[in-house]
Amino acid sequence: MTDRRTRLKGIRLSTALAMGLALAACGAANDRPESASSKDTSATAVAARRYARDPYPSTYHAYPGVPTVVRNVTIFDGEGARIDNGEALFADGKIVAVGQRVDAPAGATVIDGTGRYLTPGIIDIHSHLGDYPSPAVRANSDGNEATSPVTADVWAEHSVWPQDPGFGRALANGGVTTLQILPGSANLFGGRSVVLKNVYARTTQGMKFPGAPYGLKMACGENPKRVYGAKGREPSTRMGNIAVDRQTWAKARAYDRKWTKYEKEGGDPPDRDIGMDTLRGVLDGEILVHNHCYRADEMANVIDMAKEFGYHVTAFHHAVEAYKIADLLKANGVCAAVWADWYGFKMESFDGIGANLALLQNAGTCAMIHSDDENGIQRLNQEVAKVLSSARHAGIDISDATAWEWLSYNPAKALGIADRTGSLKPGKMADVVLWNGYPFSVYTRPEKVWIDGALLYDANNPKLRPVSDFELGLPGAGDVK
Amino acid sequence: MKALLLGFAALVATPVTAQTPGSPQSSTLRGGTFAITGGTVAIGDGSAPIQNGTVVFRDGRIVAAGQGIAVPAGATVIDAAGKWVAAGMVAGFSDLGLLDVNGVEESNDSAARTSPFAAAIDIAPAINPQAVMIDNERLGGITRAIVTPSSAGSIFAGQGAVIDLGADADPITRARAFQFVELGENGASDAGGSRPAAYAMLRDAFAQAQDYRRNPAGFGGREKDSLLKRGDAIALGDVLDGKTRLLVHVERASDIRSVLALKQDFPKLDLVLVGAAEGWMVARDIAAARVPVIAGALADLPAKFESLAATESNVGRMEAAGVTVALSTVGANTAPGDHVVRQYAGNLVGIAKVPGSSGLDWGHAFAAITSGPAQAIGMDGDIGSLRAGRRADVVIWDGDPLELSSAPVAVYIDGRAHPMTSRQTQLRDRYMTPSEGALPKAYEH
Numbered sequence: 001m002t003d004r005r006t007r008l009k010g011i012r013l014s015t016a017l018a019m020g021l022a023l024a025a026c027g028a029a030n031d032r033p034e035s036a037s038s039k040d041t042s043a044t045a046v047a048a049r050r051y052a053r054d055p056y057p058s059t060y061h062a063y064p065g066v067p068t069v070v071r072n073v074t075i076f077d078g079e080g081a082r083i084d085n086g087e088a089l090f091a092d093g094k095i096v097a098v099g100q101r102v103d104a105p106a107g108a109t110v111i112d113g114t115g116r117y118l119t120p121g122i123i124d125i126h127s128h129l130g131d132y133p134s135p136a137v138r139a140n141s142d143g144n145e146a147t148s149p150v151t152a153d154v155w156a157e158h159s160v161w162p163q164d165p166g167f168g169r170a171l172a173n174g175g176v177t178t179l180q181i182l183p184g185s186a187n188l189f190g191g192r193s194v195v196l197k198n199v200y201a202r203t204t205q206g207m208k209f210p211g212a213p214y215g216l217k218m219a220c221g222e223n224p225k226r227v228y229g230a231k232g233r234e235p236s237t238r239m240g241n242i243a244v245d246r247q248t249w250a251k252a253r254a255y256d257r258k259w260t261k262y263e264k265e266g267g268d269p270p271d272r273d274i275g276m277d278t279l280r281g282v283l284d285g286e287i288l289v290h291n292h293c294y295r296a297d298e299m300a301n302v303i304d305m306a307k308e309f310g311y312h313v314t315a316f317h318h319a320v321e322a323y324k325i326a327d328l329l330k331a332n333g334v335c336a337a338v339w340a341d342w343y344g345f346k347m348e349s350f351d352g353i354g355a356n357l358a359l360l361q362n363a364g365t366c367a368m369i370h371s372d373d374e375n376g377i378q379r380l381n382q383e384v385a386k387v388l389s390s391a392r393h394a395g396i397d398i399s400d401a402t403a404w405e406w407l408s409y410n411p412a413k414a415l416g417i418a419d420r421t422g423s424l425k426p427g428k429m430a431d432v433v434l435w436n437g438y439p440f441s442v443y444t445r446p447e448k449v450w451i452d453g454a455l456l457y458d459a460n461n462p463k464l465r466p467v468s469d470f471e472l473g474l475p476g477a478g479d480v481k
Numbered sequence: 482m483k484a485l486l487l488g489f490a491a492l493v494a495t496p497v498t499a500q501t502p503g504s505p506q507s508s509t510l511r512g513g514t515f516a517i518t519g520g521t522v523a524i525g526d527g528s529a530p531i532q533n534g535t536v537v538f539r540d541g542r543i544v545a546a547g548q549g550i551a552v553p554a555g556a557t558v559i560d561a562a563g564k565w566v567a568a569g570m571v572a573g574f575s576d577l578g579l580l581d582v583n584g585v586e587e588s589n590d591s592a593a594r595t596s597p598f599a600a601a602i603d604i605a606p607a608i609n610p611q612a613v614m615i616d617n618e619r620l621g622g623i624t625r626a627i628v629t630p631s632s633a634g635s636i637f638a639g640q641g642a643v644i645d646l647g648a649d650a651d652p653i654t655r656a657r658a659f660q661f662v663e664l665g666e667n668g669a670s671d672a673g674g675s676r677p678a679a680y681a682m683l684r685d686a687f688a689q690a691q692d693y694r695r696n697p698a699g700f701g702g703r704e705k706d707s708l709l710k711r712g713d714a715i716a717l718g719d720v721l722d723g724k725t726r727l728l729v730h731v732e733r734a735s736d737i738r739s740v741l742a743l744k745q746d747f748p749k750l751d752l753v754l755v756g757a758a759e760g761w762m763v764a765r766d767i768a769a770a771r772v773p774v775i776a777g778a779l780a781d782l783p784a785k786f787e788s789l790a791a792t793e794s795n796v797g798r799m800e801a802a803g804v805t806v807a808l809s810t811v812g813a814n815t816a817p818g819d820h821v822v823r824q825y826a827g828n829l830v831g832i833a834k835v836p837g838s839s840g841l842d843w844g845h846a847f848a849a850i851t852s853g854p855a856q857a858i859g860m861d862g863d864i865g866s867l868r869a870g871r872r873a874d875v876v877i878w879d880g881d882p883l884e885l886s887s888a889p890v891a892v893y894i895d896g897r898a899h900p901m902t903s904r905q906t907q908l909r910d911r912y913m914t915p916s917e918g919a920l921p922k923a924y925e926h
Contacts, residue, residue, distance in 0.1 A: 134782040326915040342816035346584030355909045385885035442827030475790035
C-alpha cells in the first residue's frame with residue numbers, strides 16, 4: 001500500500017478503509033480429497049491427498065516473434081557485464097546469443113543499434129497495478145483487505161483488473177516486462193502476491209508468469225498499527241504487530257504439521273484454512289516472503305522472528321533504513337527492495353536518504369529498485385540513475401552495468417524466476433528493451449520492447465502501443481493522442 | 482535573507498581571488514560583488530545554455546549573465562570551468578516549511594479541517610525555515626518555493642507565500658502572494674459533494690466580499706453560523722480587485738473552460754490554473770485568456786475521471802499553443818522531494834524526440850522550473866532567472882542541471898552561499914560503514 005505524500009490527492013489507504021467492505025476472513029472450507037485412502041503412503045496416494053497448489057493456473061502464452069539481431073549496440077546483460085558495440089540475437093522467444101559478434105540466421109530481422117542500448121526488460125518487484133488501478137476511484141480500490149490484520153487468505157490476483165491503463169504505460173515508457181503485484185500494507189499478513197508478464201490479456205490468468213512462485217506480503221510498522229489501532233483492536237503498537245505475527249506463525253506451524261502428517265500418512269483430513277495454506281507454503285519454502293518494513297530495528301526483529309518460526313524473508317520492501325543494517329541483511333541473506341530517494345512523508349521514512357541503495361551495494365547486500373507507484377514504474381531506469389548519482393557523489397564507485405542488476409537480475413532472483421528471465425543469457429526469455437540512448441539519462445526512453453521475443457512496443461509504430469479497454473474511445477487513449 | 486546565517490560560518494571574501502565553488506571562502510556577506518566565470522550559464526528565461534559564460538551579482542542582485550560579460554574590478558571571482566551556473570529552481574506548488582513530516586499530523590500545517598476560516602488563512606507566520614526538508618531541497622537545487630495551503634472544509638484553501646530556502650531565520654519572500662481555490666473534484670468534495678455546490682460557494686463568497694466592500698460596518702461575518710467570516714471577505718476582496726492572484730486547481734477541460742468564463746462576471750480576476758491535466762484540449766482558450774498554468778508535468782494516466790485525457794505531451798502542447806507553463810508536483814507524489822521537478826523537465830526534453838509526443842526544448846524546460854513558476858505568480862521581475870535585477874539565486878552544478886547524474890556544488894540565495902550539508906548527508910556519512918566501531922553510531926557526529 002502506498003502511503004506517500006501526495007499533493008491534492010487523498011491517501012489511498014483511507015479510501016480503502018472508508019469502504020469498509022465486509023469479509024469473512026480465514027474461511028474454513030473443507031476440501032477433502034476423495035481418492036485418498038488412509039495409511040496409503042504411496043506417491044500416488046500422497047499426491048492425491050495434497051490440495052491444489054495452483055488452482056488458478058497461468059494461461060499466458062508468448063506472442064509470435066521473428067528471429068531478431070540487434071547490432072552496433074551497447075549491451076548491459078543484466079548480470080554486470082557491458083558489451084560496447086555488441087550484438088544480440090533472439091529467436092523463438094528466447095535469447096540465443098549475446099556478444100561482440102553473433103551468428104545470425106539468414107532472414108533474421110536486423111536492427112541497427114547505433115547510439116542505442118540493449119538491456120533486459122525491467123522487473124518491478126513491488127507494484128499495485130491492477131489492484132489499485134487507474135482511475136483510482138473507490139470502486140476500483142482493491143489492494144487492501146483492511147478488515148483484519150491477518151488476511152493471508154486473500155490473493156492479489158483476484159483483485160487485479162487486467163484493463164489497468166498503467167500496465168501499458170509501464171511497458172511503453174518504462175520498459176517493464178515483468179512485475180509482482182502485491183496486496184497493500186494495511187495488514188500484517190496482506191495476502192498472496194502474483195507475478196505477471198506485462199502483456200495485456202482478457203483475464204489475469206492470461207498475464208500470470210508461468211511457474212513463478214507465489215509471494216506472501218507482510219508489513220511492519222506504522223500502517224498495521226494505525227489501521228487496527230484506530231479500530232480499537234490489536235495491533236495498535238509495534239509490539240502488538242510482532243505479537244499477532246508470532247501467534248499467527250505458531251498456528252501456521254501447527255497447521256503445517258497436521259497437513260504434512262495427513263499428506264504423508266492419510267487418515268482424517270484436517271480442515272482446510274485458505275490463509276493457513278499460504279503460511280504453510282512459506283514454511284515449506286514454496287512461497288516467498290516480501291515484507292514491507294521501513295525501520296532498521298523492525299527489520300532486525302523480523303529476521304529473528306523468521307528464525308524463531310523457521311521461514312526465510314526473501315526481501316524487505318521499501319526498506320528506507322536498510323542502509324543502517326546492510327551487514328545484518330547480508331549475513332542473513334535477505335534482500336532490500338527500495339525507492340531511490342523517497343523520504344520524510346511519514347515518521348518511519350524520516351531517515352530516508354538517496355544513497356540507501358548505493359550503501360547496500362557497497363556493503364555487498366542483495367538490493368534492487370522498486371516502484372510501488374503507477375508513475376514511478378514508468379521511470380525505474382531513472383530511479384537507478386539517481387542512485388548512481390548519489391553513489392558517485394558519495395565516492396562509491398558502481399558501474400552502470402552493475403547497476404542494471406538492480407533493475408532486472410536481482411528482482412528476478414528475489415522472485416524466484418532468475419533461471420528464466422532477468423538477464424540476457426542464452427535460453428532465457430527474450431524480455432528485451434532497446435533504449436533510444438543511454439538508459440541512465442533523463443532524456444532516454446524505450447524505443448522497442450520485446451516480451452518472450454514478441455515486439456509489443458515500438459515507439460515508431462503507433463499500432464504497437466497498447467490501449468486498454470478502459471481507455472478505448474476516451475480522450476486519453478493510450479497516451480498517443 | 483536579511484538575518485544572520487545560522488550554523489554557517491560566513492566569511493568575508495577576499496576580492497579578486499579565484500575560489501572553488503562551495504568552499505567556505507566563497508560564502509559571502511551581502512554587499513560584495515561576485516563573478517562566476519567559465520561555466521555553462523543557464524539563465525532560466527527560456528534561452529539556450531551559454532557556453533563559457535559569466536554571471537555577475539552584487540548586493541544580492543544579478544548584474545549580468547551571459548557571454549562577454551566583463552568581471553567588475555574588485556569582484557570576487559569564482560571559477561566554474563567545467564560546471565554549469567544556473568538560476569535556482571522555484572518549486573511551483575509545494576508545502577516546504579509548512580510541515581515536518583506529512584504523515585505526522587502534529588507537524589503538518591498545510592490544512593485546517595475544523596477551522597471556521599478559509600480564504601483568510603495566511604500561511605506565512607507558520608513557515609518554519611528549520612524544517613528538515615528545507616536543507617534537503619536546497620541541496621537539490623531549489624532556492625525558492627511557492628508554498629500553498631491545502632483546502633479542508635471550504636473550496637478556499639487560503640493565502641500562500643513565496644519563500645526562500647536559505648539557512649537563516651527569514652524565509653518569507655512574499656506573504657499573501659496568492660489565494661488558492663479548488664474547483665474540480667476536490668472542490669466538489671470541499672463544497673459538500675458537487676461542482677455546482679462549489680460554484681455556488683464561490684459566487685456567494687465573492688458576493689459577500691463585495692457586500693463587505695460596500696458596507697464594512699453592516700457586514701457581519703463574526704457570527705458563528707456566518708458562511709463567510711470577515712477575514713475571508715477581506716481576503717477575497719483583494720482577489721476580486723485583482724490585487725491578489727487566484728490560483729485555481731482544476732484538471733478537466735470543461736472545468737478549465739468554466740474557470741476561464743469567470744472573467745466574464747469578475748473581470749479583474751487574475752487567474753492562474755493549477756494542474757490542468759487536460760489543458761492541451763483547451764490550450765488555445767487558455768492562451769487567449771493569457772492565463773498561466775502551473776502544471777503537473779508527467780501525469781499520463783487517467784488517474785481520475787477529471788483527468789482522463791492526461792498525457793505527458795500536455796505541457797508541450799500547451800506551450801506550443803502559447804500558454805505560459807510552469808512545472809510542479811501538483812497532484813504528484815512528492816516523496817522524492819520537490820527538486821524532482823528537474824527530472825520532470827528533463828523528461829519533457831526527452832519525449833520531444835519520441836514520435837507523436839510533444840515536449841520542450843532545453844531552454845523552455847529549464848524555464849518551466851525557474852522563471853515559469855515566478856511568472857505564474859507575477860514575480861519573474863524579482864526571482865526565477867539570472868536576468869539583470871533579479872535576486873541572485875544561483876546554483877553551480879557539476880553537470881547539466883536537468884540530468885540525473887548532476888548535483889549542485891554551491892547554492893547562492895540573495896547572493897549568499899548557503900551550506901551544502903543536510904541531515905540526509907549526515908545520515909549517509911554516519912552509515913558509510915554500517916557496522917559499529919569503537920563506540921556506538923550515536924557517537925559518530
